[in-house]
Amino acid sequence: MDIPFLDKWRKRNATAHGVAVRVADPDAAGVAELLAECDLLRAQAQDAGVELDDSPGSLTALDQLVPQWRDDPEVLPWLGNDAGLYLGTVIVRTVPGAAWQVWPNGLPVVKLESGREVDVVAIGHEWAESGTPELSQTLAEASEN
Numbered sequence: 001m002d003i004p005f006l007d008k009w010r011k012r013n014a015t016a017h018g019v020a021v022r023v024a025d026p027d028a029a030g031v032a033e034l035l036a037e038c039d040l041l042r043a044q045a046q047d048a049g050v051e052l053d054d055s056p057g058s059l060t061a062l063d064q065l066v067p068q069w070r071d072d073p074e075v076l077p078w079l080g081n082d083a084g085l086y087l088g089t090v091i092v093r094t095v096p097g098a099a100w101q102v103w104p105n106g107l108p109v110v111k112l113e114s115g116r117e118v119d120v121v122a123i124g125h126e127w128a129e130s131g132t133p134e135l136s137q138t139l140a141e142a143s144e145n
Helices: 004-013 029-035 039-047 056-063 076-094 120-130 135-144
Strands: 099-102 108-111
Touching: 029 076, 029 099, 039 056, 039 076, 056 076, 056 135, 076 099, 076 108, 076 120, 076 135, 108 120, 120 135
Parallel strands: none
Antiparallel strands: 099 108
């Protein structure tokens, strides 16, 4: 059912963002593989003709997509999660010394060699909702640390 005022209310009152990871061994190799799945984002990108190959160039291509998902309040939070996890995957695979770290509350973050932690899921939500910060710019900043 399409109720315009309800969609606007949901957008203003959406407070639950994020993803939690619960694993017995947070250093397990399977965690990185699990976080890299990002099925919804990969499907949206494929529909737009963008291949997500876990490279810096794929982040640039995502930044250039027309954000049709912003009109769908059901998809937006899930796509934000996937965008953040995909960003984290690219950072971990391309930035020397970067690694996934799971906080005690289950939040996956990327820890850089400098010790700085990047909350990629929050960045993914910001990107999905407004287009900023650009995912490629976030990677560039992470590469500098």
